[in-house]
Amino acid sequence: ELMIQTEYPELEGYTLIEGSGPMMLGALKRAIARNEWIVTTNWAPDISWASVSKAAGGPGLRWLDEPKKILGGEEFVAVIVGRKFYEELPSDITGFLSRMWFDISEINDLMFQMGEGLSADEVAKKYIKDNSLKINYWKTGKISS
Structure with a gap:
């Protein structure tokens, strides 16, 4: 959280809560049910994209720009064999x-x-x-x- 406060002082007043994937999905669904804004540290693929998608009747998710990449950047999965x-x-x-x-x-x-x-x-x-x-x-x- 200190890193986020240092890198993004405009986020003062927001709280970064550490938790598991299921905790994040629960918080996301609660915020949607209450029609509240929420920012989550999602990744893809992840069940949260499908479970709150417009196709599933939800509002959908969108990526926010994070130019400093303090939470990481794009990654990939590859299969490597002998x-x-x-x-x-x-x-x-x-x-x-x-x-x-x-x-x-x-x-x-x-x-x-x-x-x-x-x-x-x-x-x-x-x-x-x-x-x-x-x-x-x-x-x-x-x-x-």
Whole structure:
């Protein structure tokens, strides 16, 4: 909190409360229910984006500019495997895994569905059914329409 007060003196009067992801989501939902403003340190993907999205009947979230990056910047996730992985597994498996990708909004939606009580298997089956062209590309490397 001292760092935020030092870097952003215009935030005087605001309180930074440390807590878990579920605590933040609870505070976010309470503020929305009360029609109050709130600033949270969200990240993506995260269930909060889907659970308060306009599609879910909520007001939606938006990113605020934070030019000093005191809370960090954009990050990414990458899969790294040993050389033997590609040497020992069949090319259809390694090809599938190298072509597989998810958009952040898709991950948010998948997390939301599981948060709503669907099992991982149910969510996966629905995703496969709803994204057959993408899955076919992952499997074959061929773009079809």
